[in-house]
Amino acid sequence: xxxxxxxxxxxxxxxxxxxxxxxxxxxxxxxxxxxxxxxxxxxxxxxxxxxxxxxxxxxxxxxxxxxxxxxxxxxxxxxxxxxxxxxxxxxxxx
Numbered sequence: 001x002x003x004x005x006x007x008x009x010x011x012x013x014x015x016x017x018x019x020x021x022x023x024x025x026x027x028x029x030x031x032x033x034x035x036x037x038x039x040x041x042x043x044x045x046x047x048x049x050x051x052x053x054x055x056x057x058x059x060x061x062x063x064x065x066x067x068x069x070x071x072x073x074x075x076x077x078x079x080x081x082x083x084x085x086x087x088x089x090x091x092x093x094x
Contacts, residue, residue, distance in 0.1 A: 006044065010059035015043035015075050017057075028072070035072040043075040055080050 006016035006028045016028055022038040029046045038044045043057065049069040054061040063080040073079070 009057060012059045013056050014045060014047050014049055015055065015057060016046055018042055018044060032071045035070065036074050038074050045069045045071050045073050045075050047071055049075075052083075 005019055005022055008016050018038045018040055020040045022034050024034055024036060026034045028044055032046050034044060049065045051065050051068055053065050055063045055075060064083040066081045067079045069075055069079050
């Protein structure tokens with residue numbers, strides 16, 4: 001059996017990571033199909049992400065949506081930016 005084309009790093013993540021380049025029209029999750037090419041190692045949204053909403057990878061905030069992001073869209077610098085938020089660098093917690 002071939003490995004899944006995407007990796008889910010944490011159950012709270014709104015994105016999946018592409019194992020290899022994903023073509024348009026590929027089903028990556030229940031009810032989610034890519035709407036644009038997703039390069040290998042990049043993120044694809046699996047739920048709607050509103051402007052200003054945190055984007056999570058590894059269950060951690062990695063940025064904020066700078067425009068609405070729909071399921072199946074490529075999540076990268078064109079629609080995700082940094083913002084101010086509290087950071088907790090505690091080691092070995094949880």
